Each structure stands twice: as C-alpha cells, then as structure tokens.
Amino acid sequence: MDLARITLKQAADLLHRRALSAVELTQFFLERINAHNPTLNAYITVDAEGALADARQADACLARGEATPLTGIPLAVKDLFCTKGLRTTCASRMLADFIPPYESTVTRRLREAGMVVLGKTNMDEFAMGSSNETSYFGPVKNPWDHSRIPGGSSGGSAAAVAAGLCVAALGTDTGGSIRQPAALSGITGLKPTYGRVSRYGMIAFASSLDQAGPMTRSVEDAALLLQGMAGHDPLDSTSIDQAVEEYVEQLSGGVSAQERMRGLRIGIPKEYFTDGLSESVHKALQEAIERFQELGAQCQSVSLPTTAYAIPTYYIIAPAEASSNLARYDGIRFGYRCEQPEDLLDMFARSRSEGFGAEVKRRIMLGTYVLSSGYYDAYYRQAQKVRRLIADDFHNAFTQVDLLLTPTAPETAFRIGEKKEDPVKMYLSDIFTINVNLAGLPALSLPCGFDAQNLPIGMQLIGRPLQESSLLRVGHSFQQVTDWHQRSPL
Amino acid sequence: MNHKKIALRSGTEQALATGYETVIGLEVHAQMLTQSKIFCGCPTRFGADANTQICPVCAAFPGVLPVLNREAVQMAIKTGLAIHGQIRLLSEFSRKNYFYPDLPAGYQISQYELPIVEQGHLMIDSPERGEGIRIGITRIHMEVDAGKSLHEGIVGGSWVDLNRTGTPLMEIVSEPDLRSSAEAGEYLKKLRAIVRYLGVCDGNMEEGSFRCDANVSVRLRGASAFGTRCELKNLNSIRNVMRAIDYEVERQIELLEEGGKVIQETRLWNADLNSSRPMRGKEDAHDYRYFPEPDLPPLRLTAERVAAISAVLPELPDAKALRFQEQYQLSHYDAGVLTSSRELADFFEAVAAEAAALGQANAKMAANWVTGELAARLNRDGVEIQHSPVTPGQLGKLVAMIQQGTLSGKLAKEVFEILCNEGGDPQQIAEQRGMRQVSDEGAIDAAIEQVLANNPEDVAQYRAGKSKILGFLVGQVMKATQGKANPGLVNQRLLAKLAE
Numbered sequence: 006m007d008l009a010r011i012t013l014k015q016a017a018d019l020l021h022r023r024a025l026s027a028v029e030l031t032q033f034f035l036e037r038i039n040a041h042n043p044t045l046n047a048y049i050t051v052d053a054e055g056a057l058a059d060a061r062q063a064d065a066c067l068a069r070g071e072a073t074p075l076t077g078i079p080l081a082v083k084d085l086f087c088t089k090g091l092r093t094t095c096a097s098r099m100l101a102d103f104i105p106p107y108e109s110t111v112t113r114r115l116r117e118a119g120m121v122v123l124g125k126t127n128m129d130e131f132a133m134g135s136s137n138e139t140s141y142f143g144p145v146k147n148p149w150d151h152s153r154i155p156g157g158s159s160g161g162s163a164a165a166v167a168a169g170l171c172v173a174a175l176g177t178d179t180g181g182s183i184r185q186p187a188a189l190s191g192i193t194g195l196k197p198t199y200g201r202v203s204r205y206g207m208i209a210f211a212s213s214l215d216q217a218g219p220m221t222r223s224v225e226d227a228a229l230l231l232q233g234m235a236g237h238d239p240l241d242s243t244s245i246d247q248a249v250e251e252y253v254e255q256l257s258g259g260v261s262a263q264e265r266m267r268g269l270r271i272g273i274p275k276e277y278f279t280d281g282l283s284e285s286v287h288k289a290l291q292e293a294i295e296r297f298q299e300l301g302a303q304c305q306s307v308s309l310p311t312t313a314y315a316i317p318t319y320y321i322i323a324p325a326e327a328s329s330n331l332a333r334y335d336g337i338r339f340g341y342r343c344e345q346p347e348d349l350l351d352m353f354a355r356s357r358s359e360g361f362g363a364e365v366k367r368r369i370m371l372g373t374y375v376l377s378s379g380y381y382d383a384y385y386r387q388a389q390k391v392r393r394l395i396a397d398d399f400h401n402a403f404t405q406v407d408l409l410l411t412p413t414a415p416e417t418a419f420r421i422g423e424k425k426e427d428p429v430k431m432y433l434s435d436i437f438t439i440n441v442n443l444a445g446l447p448a449l450s451l452p453c454g455f456d457a458q459n460l461p462i463g464m465q466l467i468g469r470p471l472q473e474s475s476l477l478r479v480g481h482s483f484q485q486v487t488d489w490h491q492r493s494p495l
Numbered sequence: 496m497n498h499k500k501i502a503l504r505s506g507t508e509q510a511l512a513t514g515y516e517t518v519i520g521l522e523v524h525a526q527m528l529t530q531s532k533i534f535c536g537c538p539t540r541f542g543a544d545a546n547t548q549i550c551p552v553c554a555a556f557p558g559v560l561p562v563l564n565r566e567a568v569q570m571a572i573k574t575g576l577a578i579h580g581q582i583r584l585l586s587e588f589s590r591k592n593y594f595y596p597d598l599p600a601g602y603q604i605s606q607y608e609l610p611i612v613e614q615g616h617l618m619i620d621s622p623e624r625g626e627g628i629r630i631g632i633t634r635i636h637m638e639v640d641a642g643k644s645l646h647e648g649i650v651g652g653s654w655v656d657l658n659r660t661g662t663p664l665m666e667i668v669s670e671p672d673l674r675s676s677a678e679a680g681e682y683l684k685k686l687r688a689i690v691r692y693l694g695v696c697d698g699n700m701e702e703g704s705f706r707c708d709a710n711v712s713v714r715l716r717g718a719s720a721f722g723t724r725c726e727l728k729n730l731n732s733i734r735n736v737m738r739a740i741d742y743e744v745e746r747q748i749e750l751l752e753e754g755g756k757v758i759q760e761t762r763l764w765n766a767d768l769n770s771s772r773p774m775r776g777k778e779d780a781h782d783y784r785y786f787p788e789p790d791l792p793p794l795r796l797t798a799e800r801v802a803a804i805s806a807v808l809p810e811l812p813d814a815k816a817l818r819f820q821e822q823y824q825l826s827h828y829d830a831g832v833l834t835s836s837r838e839l840a841d842f843f844e845a846v847a848a849e850a851a852a853l854g855q856a857n858a859k860m861a862a863n864w865v866t867g868e869l870a871a872r873l874n875r876d877g878v879e880i881q882h883s884p885v886t887p888g889q890l891g892k893l894v895a896m897i898q899q900g901t902l903s904g905k906l907a908k909e910v911f912e913i914l915c916n917e918g919g920d921p922q923q924i925a926e927q928r929g930m931r932q933v934s935d936e937g938a939i940d941a942a943i944e945q946v947l948a949n950n951p952e953d954v955a956q957y958r959a960g961k962s963k964i965l966g967f968l969v970g971q972v973m974k975a976t977q978g979k980a981n982p983g984l985v986n987q988r989l990l991a992k993l994a995e
C-alpha cells in the first residue's frame with residue numbers, strides 16, 4: 006500500500022492492527038512535506054516536534070487499547086484554526102507572528118480524539134479568495150498541474166490532501182472555500198450545516214457564513230473526521246444544540262449502494278446548467294446523473310430562481326461582517342504594528358494598511374461602505390431579505406426532492422495569475438457554492454471526472470439542514486461504484 | 496434684555512423668568528452587579544490591578560466568541576418590570592463599530608433595533624409641578640462596557656486597562672419628559688433607588704457604575720416643537736447633573752435671546768470650572784455602522800420566564816412608600832424619605848416593629864427619629880444606614896420609652912448619644928444614670944408646691960389672666976426635677992393646682 010495515498014479509514018485499520026505506528030506514519034508525512042512543500046507551498050507552518058509528540062501519545066493510547074478511529078491520524082489544519090502555542094497566521098502579514106494562547110474547539114476535539122497535527126496549511130488571506138493567491142505566504146500550487154491554482158480559500162489543505170502531505174485536512178467554508186478547492190484538487194470536502202461545527206477559535210471572516218469541515222480522500226473519511234468535529238459547543242452561541250448523528254454507521258448500514266439509492270429523489274437545479282458552465286464540467290455532471298439513475302435514484306429538474314442573486318448578496322453580507330470582524334486588528338494587543346507611529350490614528354491606519362493585503366482591504370472597504378448610514382437599507386438590509394428568499398428557494402426545492410446535485414465550480418483549476426487582477430471574474434468561481442452558505446445548508450463536493458487536461462472535476466450534493474448523514478450516504482454510494490476519488494496526481 | 500446682568504440662582508429659574516421651558520431627557524448607563532462579565536467568565540470586581548481580569552474574549556483575540564450571561568438578562572428583565580416596561584420576548588444584539596484603543600474588538604456589542612425593554616415609566620415628585628409626575632422611559636437595552644485608557648504619568652504613549660471591558664451595562668433612556676434640573680435630580684434618585692432595591696446596580700455615580708448623560712434643550716413656553724438639544728457628558732454626581740443642566744439652560748437661553756442659534760453638539764462638563772465645553776459637533780459625528788451581531792442568535796425569552804421574575808420582584812420604592820403611608824400613617828414626604836433606600840426603609844420598619852412589640856404602635860415617632868436624629872448623626876459621620884451605630888432594636892426601645900412617658904424627649908437625646916458612643920440597653924442607661932422620667936404624681940406635686948410657693952407674683956399674674964406665665968412655671972418645675980419630670984403630667988398637675 007502506498008502510504009501517501011492512504012485513506013483515513015485504511016490508516017486507522019493499520020494503526021489499530023498495530024501494523025504501523027503513529028510515529029512511523031507521522032514521520033512518513035513529515036518527510037513528504039519536507040520533500041514536496043517547497044514546491045507546493047501547502048503548509049505555512051510545519052510542527053514536526055509537536056506532531057511526533059502527539060504521535061508518541063497516540064501510540065501509547067493505541068497500546069492501551071483506548072484509541073478512537075482518529076487516534077494517530079496525521080492531520081493538516083487550515084491556518085485559521087487557533088492552535089495553542091502554535092503560530093496561527095490566517096495567511097496574513099497581520100498575524101504572521103501570532104501564537105494563540107488558546108485552542109479552537111474543533112482542533113481541541115480532534116486532538117482529544119488522538120489526531121496528530123502535522124502543521125498549519127496555506128490559504129487565502131483571512132479566507133478571502135478562491136485561488137489561494139491572496140496569501141501573504143505565496144500561492145499554493147495545484148498538485149495536478151503546478152502552473153494552476155488549487156482553489157481557495159482552503160487551497161493548502163486541498164493540495165496537502167491531494168499530494169499526500171497528510172491523511173486528512175481541516176478546511177473552512179464561507180462561500181465555497183472547502184468545496185471549490187476540493188473540486189479543483191480532486192478530493193472530497195464537506196461543508197456542514199451552519200452551526201453543526203463550533204466556530205470557537207476559528208478566526209472569523211464572515212460569522213454568519215463561516216463553517217469548518219473535513220477535506221479528505223473519500224466520503225467515508227469525511228464522515229470519520231466530521232464525527233470528531235461536530236457537536237454543540239457552549240463557547241459558540243450559534244452552534245446547534247442537537248445530538249450528532251452517527252455518520253460513519255449510517256454510511257453503509259449493511260445494504261448495497263443500489264438499495265440505499267432506490268427511490269432517492271435528486272433535484273437538478275436548471276439555473277446551474279447555463280452558459281457559464283464549462284463543457285467538460287457539464288459532461289462530467291451528465292455522467293454522474295446517469296450513474297445515480299443506474300443506482301436507482303430519480304433525477305428531476307428543479308428551479309432555484311434566486312440563484313442569480315447569490316453573488317451580489319454574498320458580496321454585501323460577507324464583507325459587511327468582515328469589515329467589523331477585522332476591526333480588532335489594530336496593532337494594539339497582538340498582531341502587526343507599524344514602525345514608529347506618529348500618533349494613535351497613524352498607528353491604526355498604518356498597521357492596518359501595511360498588515361492587510363489588497364483583497365482583504367478591498368472587502369473591508371466594501372463592507373464599511375454597505376453598512377454606512379444612508380446605504381445600510383439599500384444594501385445590507387436588502388441583502389438580508391434576498392438571503393431569506395434564497396433559503397426559501399432551497400426549502401421549496403426540498404419539498405420535491407431529497408437532495409440537489411450541481412457542479413461545484415463552473416470550470417476546472419485555472420492558471421495562477423489568470424484571474425488575480427479581475428475580482429469579479431474571481432468571485433464567479435464560487436457561483437455554485439455561495440448560496441449554500443447563505444442558506445446555511447450542508448453540501449458535499451466529491452470528484453466526478455476529469456477534463457481533457459487531466460484536471461479534476463467536482464460535483465456538489467446539497468442537503469436539507471442537518472442532513473449530513475444523507476449527503477455522506479449518497480456520496481459514499483457513488484464512490485463505491487466509481488473510482489474518480491481514487492485517482493491521484495502522484 | 497440682557498440676562499447677564501440678572502442674577503438668577505438657576506437655569507430653571509431663568510427659564511421661568513424669561514418664558515422658556517426646559518426639556519431634558521436622560522441616558523443612564525448602569526453597570527449590572529453580575530458575578531461575571533456579560534460575554535465571558537471574567538470577574539467584574541472593581542479596583543483590581545490593570546489587565547488582571549481579562550481573557551481572550553475581553554481582549555477580542557482572533558476567533559473567540561461571546562456567550563451571553565444569563566444573569567445579566569435576568570437583571571435587565573427585573574429592571575424593565577420595575578419601571579413598568581414591556582419586556583420584548585425577542586430582542587437582538589448589534590454591533591456598534593468604531594475604533595478606540597479601549598474598545599478591543601473595534602465594535603461594542605449593544606442592543607439597537609430590538610432592545611429588551613420598551614415603554615416604561617417611573618413617577619417623581621417635582622418641586623415645580625407637584626407630586627406624582629410620570630416620566631416615560633423609552634427603552635432599556637443591554638450592552639458591554641469599554642475598557643479604560645490611562646494617560647496620567649505615562650510618558651510617550653498611553654496604556655489601556657481592559658478590566659472593565661465586558662462589564663454588563665444597562666442603558667436606560669428616558670423620554671424628554673423632564674422640565675427642570677430638579678426633576679432630573681428626582682428622576683435619577685428614583686431610578687437609582689429602584690436599581691439598588693433590585694440589587695442590579697450599586698448606583699455609585701462617583702465610581703462610574705451609574706453614569707448619566709443629559710440631553711438638554713429649551714423652547715418658548717407653549718411651543719410644540721423641541722429646541723435644538725445638546726448632550727452633556729461627564730456628570731459624575733446628581734449634583735453635577737443638576738448644575739450642568741442649569742448652566743446649559745442659561746447658556747442656551749442667552750444664545751437665543753441674543754439672536755443666536757443652539758448648535759447640536761456634545762458638551763463636556765467641568766465640575767471644577769462649573770462650565771462645559773463642546774466635545775464634538777454633529778458634523779464629525781461617528782457613523783457607527785450598526786448591524787445585527789452575527790455571533791449571537793436573537794435573544795428569545797418565554798412569557799413564563801418573565802412571569803417568574805415578576806413574581807419574585809421585591810417591593811419597590813413607590814409601593815413601599817404607599818404602604819408606609821397607609822400602614823404607619825406617615826406623610827407622603829416622610830414615606831418618600833424613608834423608602835429612598837431599601838436599607839433605610841428596612842431599618843425604619845424594624846424600629847417601628849420593636850416599638851410596637853413594646854406596646855407603642857404609633858410609628859410616627861419612629862419615623863421622626865430615623866429621619867431626624869439618626870439621619871443627622873449618620874450624615875455628620877458619613878456613615879451608611881447599614882453601619883448605623885445604633886441598632887433598630889435599641890432605637891425602637893428608646894422610642895417606646897418616650898411614648899410610654901418614662902423618658903423625656905430631651906433625656907432621650909442624651910440616651911441616644913450614649914447609645915451611639917458606647918452602645919448598651921436604653922432602659923438600663925436611663926436607670927443607671929437616673930434619667931428615668933418622673934411620673935410619680937406625689938413627687939411632681941411636691942415640686943409644683945415648691946415652685947408656686949417660690950413665685951407668688953407669677954402665680955398672681957397667671958390667675959389675673961396672663962396665661963403665658965404657664966410656660967414659665969412648667970419650666971421651673973422641670974428645672975426643679977432636673978428635667979426628669981414627665982412634661983405632660985407637669986402640665987396637667989400644674990393646671991389643676993392653679994385652678995384650685
């Protein structure tokens with residue numbers, strides 16, 4: 006077995022059978038990171054020492070027979086989860102030296118379950134971007150083609166999973182930041198229902214949209230990782246106080262893929278299959294639909310009329326929240342402070358203009374503008390109304406179908422630099438993922454084909470609120486009868 | 496008219512004299528007495544070393560989130576019910592965005608569009624308009640206090656102390672229903688009494704746990720539109736609130752009378768200079784970019800929860816005053832004074848109860864002693880009623896002795912002095928020092944005989960119709976008994992003797 010392509014499930018089996026130690030597995034990935042990270046730039050910080058210490062503990066745990074399915078699994082963590090004592094930069098100059106004195110709930114839970122944190126992955130600065138090009142630490146390269154972007158903002162995590170620089174990774178998704186890079190890097194990524202996973206210790210971009218999720222080599226792995234992440238957190242008032250389903254158990258339930266899919270109603274939103282969609286993606290989606298039909302699902306066309314409003318609505322709400330969330334970076338208590346400030350105002354202004362990159366500043370200005378008196382009603386309040394209409398659209402669709410199938414991104418990975426100077430073009434790469442965040446729904450992206458350049462294509466399954474298990478079950482069934490997810494750039 | 500030449504004592508008087516009406520609305524920020532801060536678990540104790548009561552939430556570190564303190568909500572509901580307000584079952588928090596070093600998040604979490612309490616009121620006694628004036632309270636909302644910037648004694652910069660950051664505040668906003676500085680003072684006293692009765696705020700204006708901003712305007716009497724208002728800040732006592740309002744009213748009337756215009760602005764009161772100066776004008780007013788706080792879901796309350804709080808509200812000043820008037824036959828004024836604080840009211844009731852237990856049910860004298868002798872003593876020594884040197888039991892006994900006639904009022908004051916300084920039992924003190932009032936008719940009659948015999952001329956004048964002489968003769972008898980004779984009895988027996 007090639008350890009670089011090992012799934013979480015397989016790794017857990019090896020560890021539990023003691024065929025492999027957590028230290029060996031960790032060492033293996035640390036060596037791979039050493040060899041390939043200089044090219045790919047997937048990690049901002051590698052914590053070899055911490056990882057090996059975690060691994061030794063995991064081995065002790067395994068030896069005592071106290072292990073969980075996650076014990077000893079090497080994990081890559083997007084660099085916006087605060088990790089106690091381990092630098093957390095959010096890929097910004099602003100936090101280039103920030104060492105949090107606290108741990109995010111998600112990483113705390115996963116560490117408690119025995120996972121080994123290899124390091125912190127690259128991303129778009131403050132998760133603002135769709136290509137991982139806005140990182141202060143430089144762009145990440147797509148493992149399938151080094152001239153291309155891996156997607157963003159969780160580009161480092163996506164590349165690390167695809168290139169075998171970890172077994173699984175954590176991402177966050179505000180407008181598609183897990184799903185789009187998952188699609189463009191040929192891996193599986195899940196954005197859970199808003200509130201299913203705690204946001205405590207996750208550096209905020211847009212609080213009402215941000216949600217953490219797993220980025221893995223298979224749907225089964227996503228279920229395993231989500232199991233360790235999900236659940237109510239008293240430290241996050243927006244987290245949902247409802248019991249977590251048994252995702253892994255519900256994946257197969259002992260019956261065949263065909264039996265699980267029989268009678269399943271899959272909606273195909275017609276607004277997603279328009280001119281903007283590249284031919285290769287369209288074709289791959291058609292084939293996926295056929296696959297689902299062969300499995301016994303009923304696919305039918307549905308309409309989500311407000312789809313076109315998703316981008317403008319998102320680019321009001323997300324920057325508005327960001328402009329406020331990022332006000333705390335003032336150079337006073339932590340983070341970047343300019344040299345020799347003349348006075349207080351100079352310190353605020355210069356620390357922020359030197360500490361933040363162009364895209365972050367663009368969004369802060371956008372957000373400040375739409376919240377300003379005289380514009381609030383025209384923009385922010387209006388956007389909140391449209392947001393409700395978008396959620397209503399989904400709600401209506403789910404009265405007719407059980408889940409929705411769409412492309413994750415309109416095209417495959419584009420070239421580094423291709424869209425950097427055209428923000429609107431860049432924003433359009435999230436056109437199929439953004440409204441899911443606005444509606445707070447769970448959605449899964451999984452590989453469903455390749456284009457002529459051998460670049461991966463992803464499809465998106467969107468479910469009802471808190472129906473992660475249903476998405477995972479359907480995605481897992483698809484992966485049982487296809488091998489797109491097993492293809493690797495290695 | 497040149498008002499500068501007219502010496503008037505207050506803005507209110509000036510307004511009255513010149514046909515203007517003063518319009519005042521007050522915004523009170525009351526720090527809630529919760530155990531911990533409103534959005535984190537840090538303690539709220541006052542006076543700790545700088546930045547020792549903070550955590551990543553207070554300091555707005557990246558990624559941390561607020562969690563609403565249930566106790567703060569409880570206190571806001573209590574206050575809302577106490578001012579007869581409507582408790583919103585759905586309220587929400589917003590962010591008020593601005594940059595300031597002592598505001599670590601760059602925004603203050605506050606309730607904006609949907610506050611927890613709306614449409615309340617309280618009643619005040621106005622020196623100008625009479626008793627029972629209703630002052631509307633527009634809203635009460637919860638918000639978070641900021642930290643403090645320290646400038647004094649620091650060279651080349653400023654320091655920030657975040658201990659206060661996150662302390663829960665209630666902002667209590669009145670309607671522009673107040674018409675004089677005196678009414679503003681009465682309103683603040685009543686509001687402070689209410690929050691203290693409820694135990695939700697210590698009401699300490701000097702330490703800043705009960706802060707007040709005043710919006711003041713004037714208009715010609717009879718005008719329906721409000722004049723342009725100014726907001727007065729830095730008012731750290733009720734006295735300063737009243738002085739600042741008076742100054743502002745005078746300033747505005749003078750401006751208008753000279754043909755000028757009042758400019759809407761915020762003015763900072765300087766108590767030392769007894770004047771105010773503009774802080775910032777409307778043109779450079781902040782744009783706070785309020786929007787709903789996405790880290791906190793809307794606050795939903797159940798009617799049951801509100802009802803449960805309502806059921807256990809303590810008796811509040813107005814209700815207590817009314818009861819005192821009925822139960823103890825006190826005047827509106829006395830009842831008002833005695834209920835101005837819960838501790839004072841409790842003290843009075845304990846004194847009255849002790850006296851009643853000793854067979855003296857008339858509480859008027861107990862009230863007089865508490866508001867008179869005791870209040871003067873406490874005031875002189877700067878002592879709170881909770882730390883009174885005399886217990887209600889002691890004072891109740893003393894009052895009963897006076898009412899029974901075993902101690903004269905004059906001697907009672909001496910006993911009171913001894914109680915204050917040395918403690919002890921009033922009865923024993925009176926007995927040991929021979930201060931017991933003489934009510935023995937034989938002894939009194941003997942003294943009277945002596946006085947009448949010594950003053951034949953006065954007796955003759957009295958009998959000739961000069962009734963005023965009686966007072967002199969009573970005084971002589973009292974003197975002869977070293978003040979121990981029961982004055983009532985002396986009067987009665989003397990009249991009888993003189994009529995013989």
Ligand SMILES: [Zn+2]
Nearest residue numbers: 535537550553
């Ligand atoms: Zn705190």
